[in-house]
Amino acid sequence: MPVTILSGVTSKFGELWDVSPRNLVKEVALAAADEAGFALDKIEAVFVGNMLSSSLGGQDHLGAFFSEELGLSVPAVKIEAACASGGMAAHLAYLAIKSGQYKNVLVVGVEKMTDHKPEAVAAALMGAGSEGEREAGATFPALYALIARAHMLKYGTTEAAMAEVSVKNHFHASLNSHAQFTNRITRQMVMESPVVASPLKILDCSPITDGAAALILSSKPLKKGIIISASQAATDSLGLAQRLDLTTLKAAVSASNKAYQEAGVKPEDIKVAEVHDCFSIAEIIAMEDLGFFPKGEAASAIEKGKTQLGNNRLVVNTSGGLKAAGHPVGATGVKQLVEVYQQLKGISGKKQVPGADLGLTHNIGGSGATAVIHILKK
């Protein structure tokens, strides 16, 4: 029995000073229920994706927290897998429906990051890595910088090529009313932006963002409905040091292989994808890990526009990705699914990929310790 997506909604992403996590979740949950055509009381379980509520806000027990906010008393639980919390919440919701226990399930991803100063947020985000990495002061930009340098050494990837990822994603985001950044940027702007952790510069890095996204999943088949034809996950070592090859995320390769197999499709069949560009290098590596381009060739393909709106093979990160749409950590995985769902439904407006009928989402936790891959089919 396939799992159908009945609706998908995201909030505006950005620095939302006036808005609390309660407001965010209520907004997207109600909108999702509305789109699905029923009231929230039809929801039988709530899966919440979030990373930092405890370390930054002192609030655990988010399942109960939000089910109260939504006026429900159904089973509700927080799922945490660092930046893959949203994707993992969707994965578990998918399994819950597949188990036959629930018919309609709400998945919501939410993160409130701007209540705290950036240094504190950076420190909290390091909870996604290993203790040794925290002890070394290895922030997330530093970890992906270590990965970038390895990729540059092995494949000759350049900083200029990485910059093109950010340029493309800002272009896509300029067409997305919900994105944090809708300004276009140039390669030169990226190259001249301040260095955060060499060789990554500030415009190579996703921002600190508030936001929420919601999906309603159902066991009910719909004519011309969008179904989840694969939902797979994998893990790898928590810390970077233990990885034998820094130029690939083994968990992403493994999860995507399982996903292609589950869905009975090949990488070249995918028309639209939302991938985890927490840093520009991450999108390049994702292209290779997902089998879209051979190892070492994704960077130049991106430079040539082969993943940008307008090309008819594959369009990546129409939302603007994490870089330009913003990266409210726990919400991103759900937002990615909402984006692909809307693309397949044909309601993506200015950023619509014509004829998109098969899409993929790639959500990563930490420096690759968790990978969650979904394939959506029309």
Place this chain on the structure above:
Amino acid sequence: MISPVKIWRNQKKIREILNQNGNIVSFTQVFVPPQGFESQAPYVVAIVKLESGRRYTAQLVDYDKKNLRVGQKVVTVLRRTRSAGDEGIIPYGIKFKPLI
């Protein structure tokens, strides 16, 4: 303040990694430090493959610009790692020092 029990338990593991040679696998210079590391910025973080085959992530110390390269030979040394504040037990740990 970091738990003294955690520090005590972790320090037992450090001895096996001290005073070992290795080579830099990758490195980065961090200009934007997280909370707790502000006074140290900028600093270099490296992944090193030690003689024993084990890989480790730590800061690089006592380096000259020319030591910032993949393949640079280093040795593991004992240094203070995180801020102990005014009252806490001082955490000691591993850092890498370039060998000429």
Place this chain on the structure above:
Amino acid sequence: MDAGILGYGLYLPYYRIKTAEIAPVWGKLASDIERSLGISQKSVAAMDEDAVTMAYQASLDALLDAGINPGKIEALMVGSESHPYAVNPTSTILGEFLGIGHSYLATDLEFACKAGTTALISLAAMISSGTFSTAMAVGSDCAQAKPHDILEYTAASGAAAFILGTKHKAIADIVAITSYSSDTPDFWRRDGVRFPSHGGRFTGEPAYFSHVENCGRQLFEKSKLTARDFRFAVFHMPNGKFPKEAAKRLGFTEEQTAASLIVKDIGNPYTASSLIGLAAALDQAQQNDLIFLVSYGSGAGSDGLVLRMTKNAGKKRNGANYQERQYRKKYISYLDYLKFRGKI
């Protein structure tokens, strides 16, 4: 006495700062300072170094030099005036990282700049009495000085470690030990206060010179030797002038003090000063050479030692010597110096 040095090691921080870098900040002429202090540069510890980390690196060196297993150490004493804790021993943190085990006597010593030599002579006596067969004495300091104070030019960092055992395997036998103590408030630091205070010129004749000269003469008497008998004379070096003057007064020539005058390279690393000076002398000493050492600690006191090199002197050493250790260094600016002083 039946005690000797089986091996030794030292540690110097990577960074140095020149007198010429500090003086202009305070509107002084570097040449004036260099002339009056006889110091042109000093070693600077990085912000993640302290007496423990430096003691560790020096001890590793010493264990390698002596060729003994850390588990053999039965007593460990660390002298410092910058122990990281007011209450919590440096010696056991060091012992744990070295893998000494648990069956050992550990204690921290404090007596300004002579705590390291006091550790040395105390352990020598304990070995001589048969209480322990192998022990290690360490002097380690990360000195701090108030900005603009004259000590800013001299207060440095470093560590030295000595493995002691019975004469049987020693490279140097300890022939005589002595000590001279009094209550002389020349240099002190109250608990909770960050920087030390001193009595200006009072630190000269009534303090350093009185104790070093008296201890020196005591040592000649005890060992029944005169200045002429020694190849090397090592003194505590608070600046470049005092040790030379003390040496002269005790009848030593410039040649005898040359090898140990480490103050010209690294300034005054407090408890490690005379100990690193001793290491530098040992690097060059040959069989039957005699070494004279008198340290000084404010408050005040001096320890004295006479060493005679054995047939094991000059045999291949596993550790690096002083000249090699002080070779690799980097000069820093006053700004970086201020930054480094904010310890992690």
